[in-house]
Amino acid sequence: MTPNAQPTAPCTPVSKPRDAADCAVTAMVEPMVRFQGVVKRFGAHTVIDGLDLAIARGEKLALIGPSGSGKTTVLRMLMTLERLDAGVIWVDGEPLTQVQRHGKTVPADSAHLRRVRGKIGMVFQQFNLFPHMTALKNCMEAPITVLGLSRREAEERAVDLLAMVGLADKKHHYPNQLSGGQQQRVAIARALAMRPKVMLFDEVTSALDPELVGEVLNVIRKLGAEHDLTMLMVTHQMGFAKEFADRIALFHGGKIEEDGPPATFFTNPRSERTRQFLRAVLEGT
């Protein structure tokens, strides 16, 4: 792969000058993920409305915004759990769901989809562990069947990751023998076992009792510190977003209302909507 392989269409600057500046920066180094004119509808309801968003390699992006603004949908499209109605998602320089054939853009076949999807991992709000497998088996399944690791290699990898998330002693437990926080940490280990380049976190602490939130956030902090993973996380935890993310993006009506580094985003938001949203959220906490 050429290091500077550029997506065909140039990064389209959106009305605001800051976005144009963003484009200039990201044009030099190919972004890890780029949403380009992405549209998603559910029936007549347009949920994502021409989204343009580039996420740099290793960047930690927090997606915030009111309920129903489309944050989950953005992650789900990137994980290929929802199809797009228009636009392109680029992952590591390749379109996720399309391929070029005879100069035409056609929907990708499942082989392409699986290859590109292999770069992405996702952690769900409801954990979605496999209930009939132990923590260890949950983490070994995909590395063995998808990556072709031997049982021993997969087990080594799984054991390391379970230790990393602080669950070395729970590897033979089934999900229903673990607390929510522990299950979510297994889910993180399971996703990491595939060595993704991009990790998606969708409100991964929302289903947890308050006293279990910290242990999961600590694992994410550790991940951020030890790996150069690109991370997209949807969160309602403003404190964590502020401390952890390189950039905050506020969603509103299927578009990014405002984005920027935490320092300026929280202290000096440009948009009135952002101010309103922050006021409402911070009041609640």
Place this chain on the structure above:
Amino acid sequence: MLWEWSYALEVLPPLLRAAAITVEATLLSFAIAASLGLALAVLRMLGPMFAWPLSIFIEFVRSTPLLIQMFFLYFVLPQFGVTLDGLTVGVLTIGVHYATFCAEVYRTGLENIPRGQWEAAVALNLGVFTTFKDVILPQAIPPVVPALGNYLIGIFKATPLLSVVAVLELMGTAKILGSESYRYVEPITLVGLFFLIMSLVSATAIRAVERMLNRRTVG
């Protein structure tokens, strides 16, 4: 005397041989019903291109009597040059017939798997085959084992139909023995007893399997 022990003992050996055939036919039919049923349910789930031809097939098999299907395969197919022996015809017909019912049972099991399990499988990039084999079926099948077990007993009770295609299963054998000696009480009673015992044995076995599966899945 209504019941003669000496005659009962005399007919016991041929009846036991016939019982072996009945059990064989039951197990073979159930193997077909359970595996073909699973294949039908999974295929139906995989896409609309399979869904409607399969629905037509299932509807057809279900809404024509087993007896007629058996007759058709046994007496009509040979006219087209396909000759199958009675046991094969019987096992195939009963197996396919019950497969359509098993498919429905599996479908309920499959539909009860939460969407999150499928999505986790996609997120982990598992292939379709692996997703079914390792993730979905191990969760979908254990809860439907009792329902499948009922069909095992149903198939068992359908085996007397095999006598119409000249298979010497229990019921047919009892009838032949009876017509030879003009004594029906002993052979038919023994047959009834045998069906009762086998049904009880199967029910116990199914419960044991169920318990074992539950232990495994709940952990």
